[in-house]
Amino acid sequence: MPDAQEKARVSTVNEAAIMKETFAEFYEEFLPKVFRYIRYRVNAVQVTEDLTSEVFEKALTNFARFSSERASFSTWIFTIARNTVIDYYRGRGRHSAVSLEEAEVDVPSGETPPDEELEKREEKERLQVCLARLTQQEQELVSLKFGSGLNNRQIADITGLSESNVGTRLYRTVRKLRDMFAEAEHA
Amino acid sequence: MRNRRNEGQEFLEKLNRLLAGEDVGAGEDADEDLRTAVEFSRRLSGLYPGPSPEFSQRLRSRLLSRLSQEKQAAAGERAGKGWLRRLLARVLPESPVWRTAIGTAVVAVLVVAVAWQTGMFTAAPTVEETLSKSAPGEVGVAAVMEEGQVEKRGEIRQFEATEEAPVPLVAPQALPLGVQASPAGPIVSGYGQEVSFDLVFTNTTQETITVAPFPPAAIIVSSAGLAHVRTVSEAGGEATLPASATVTQSIVWDQTDDSGDQVAPGWYTVLVGSVNLTTGDESLAIEVPAGPQVLVEYPQGALEASVEVHQPEMVGEFTVILERLELSNLGCAVYTTISPGYGAPEEGGPRLPASGTVQVSAWYSVDGGPPREAGSPCELFSEDENVTRLSWECLDPVPSDAQLFTFTLTRIGESEGPWEFRIPLR
Numbered sequence: 074m075p076d077a078q079e080k081a082r083v084s085t086v087n088e089a090a091i092m093k094e095t096f097a098e099f100y101e102e103f104l105p106k107v108f109r110y111i112r113y114r115v116n117a118v119q120v121t122e123d124l125t126s127e128v129f130e131k132a133l134t135n136f137a138r139f140s141s142e143r144a145s146f147s148t149w150i151f152t153i154a155r156n157t158v159i160d161y162y163r164g165r166g167r168h169s170a171v172s173l174e175e176a177e178v179d180v181p182s183g184e185t186p187p188d189e190e191l192e193k194r195e196e197k198e199r200l201q202v203c204l205a206r207l208t209q210q211e212q213e214l215v216s217l218k219f220g221s222g223l224n225n226r227q228i229a230d231i232t233g234l235s236e237s238n239v240g241t242r243l244y245r246t247v248r249k250l251r252d253m254f255a256e257a258e259h260a
Numbered sequence: 261m262r263n264r265r266n267e268g269q270e271f272l273e274k275l276n277r278l279l280a281g282e283d284v285g286a287g288e289d290a291d292e293d294l295r296t297a298v299e300f301s302r303r304l305s306g307l308y309p310g311p312s313p314e315f316s317q318r319l320r321s322r323l324l325s326r327l328s329q330e331k332q333a334a335a336g337e338r339a340g341k342g343w344l345r346r347l348l349a350r351v352l353p354e355s356p357v358w359r360t361a362i363g364t365a366v367v368a369v370l371v372v373a374v375a376w377q378t379g380m381f382t383a384a385p386t387v388e389e390t391l392s393k394s395a396p397g398e399v400g401v402a403a404v405m406e407e408g409q410v411e412k413r414g415e416i417r418q419f420e421a422t423e424e425a426p427v428p429l430v431a432p433q434a435l436p437l438g439v440q441a442s443p444a445g446p447i448v449s450g451y452g453q454e455v456s457f458d459l460v461f462t463n464t465t466q467e468t469i470t471v472a473p474f475p476p477a478a479i480i481v482s483s484a485g486l487a488h489v490r491t492v493s494e495a496g497g498e499a500t501l502p503a504s505a506t507v508t509q510s511i512v513w514d515q516t517d518d519s520g521d522q523v524a525p526g527w528y529t530v531l532v533g534s535v536n537l538t539t540g541d542e543s544l545a546i547e548v549p550a551g552p553q554v555l556v557e558y559p560q561g562a563l564e565a566s567v568e569v570h571q572p573e574m575v576g577e578f579t580v581i582l583e584r585l586e587l588s589n590l591g592c593a594v595y596t597t598i599s600p601g602y603g604a605p606e607e608g609g610p611r612l613p614a615s616g617t618v619q620v621s622a623w624y625s626v627d628g629g630p631p632r633e634a635g636s637p638c639e640l641f642s643e644d645e646n647v648t649r650l651s652w653e654c655l656d657p658v659p660s661d662a663q664l665f666t667f668t669l670t671r672i673g674e675s676e677g678p679w680e681f682r683i684p685l686r
Binding site for chain 1: 267268276293316322
């Protein structure tokens, strides 16, 4: 029969296995959502990958202290993601030299005809410019909804807005963006 | 005719279905506004793809390996303690007198051994001896200062000894187009003065490439709210670059917004649009991240001071103490303490979430001017004191003739404020 120390060791190993399994499940579910949220907020794949890694590193560091009684995992992880993006924009110019060497490549699929590919790219560019013209809160709502596919309740928990307010602002923002896009298309 | 509220609800229902992957139409009886909003949402939802499988797998492996290592270390520590305790139980006699005597002897031996190792029993080496023991060119600790054109006044910068750089898991991809800003660092510009900088695009391949659009679009946004301020370069045209050639986009900003009005002093960011590269039959899209940061200075200069405040403000269950303000020509920092912090609160008492996740909304203003978003704070939880220290260290500078600084926390976690601080600067 194992003694107390052995039991403690077995218990630690079991806890570790459960924690690993739980974190892995969260990772599988939230990586694409967090990645796309950040992708909508920063216009660069490499930066998105870096910031996504940072978010999950932070989440792992604090995972033992995460309590589902206080907040859902989605609220928790997106709060970390949101702060990470804000810190990226606010901190990069003041504390470190700005380098544009982070530019990266989107390789086209090759399945689309060149004309269509070009048209898609132009459309994407226009959308990017229009997105950048939104206020921070509007960008946030668009990223959480279209990037992460969160429901309005989840977005309300993260942003501090009421659920109905999220819906109203989202509809208003999409129409604003649509009008800006149409204007850019005709310009 | 539908009213706006119903239309909004209808839109959200359709949007949720659209994002769930359903094939959604706006409905035949839907008005133009709703129909086009739904159609536009379809475009917007497909703007960016998810992470690549390589990235997902790489990050997953790294995180889980880190988790395993940490837990193995914890398990090993516990198991190690058990092993030592068991060994001592077997070796030591049961009599307390003998245990005390053996323990004292072991401690005495350890003290002598430590003293011997530290050189207490040998003569101190001379300076010449110390120098002669170092190999030429050998450095014990290498400290490397990070590059940066601007250093905050009054800010204590710590530079740690460098460690050997980790080996990257994947070799960095060689980019066909290098993009460099000149000057590379933040630009500090006097009020009303022109801001100019170059973006240098370099063809790093051995083939001729075409860059389009060239110049790419460039816009100025406020660093705090990322709100659009001015389009400084419209996208258009193209540039053909032979192998290793460079082409420069010179950008000049006269510090005005799109309406032609002088912008307020503060920090601004340059965002640059993406470009397409074509070589032969191949085509690639290059996305250029945010460009240089620009500080527009106050005409009268910025206030430089350290203001000790220590002003408490209690609303609901949280007490916020604004400890101090640090004001420099490059920005302003606000330091607060919030109690109770994270930890083991009283039954039913307030709780802040784990470190790095406190949701806080705050804004600030100078002399009753327009409120500016304070953004995300740095956070440090002190378990001993059961307080959370929050600091906002990247706020805009304050003008030298300012009289009043207002800082308002509107929300901490689930609790609504406001915790308002009005700090006289004279």
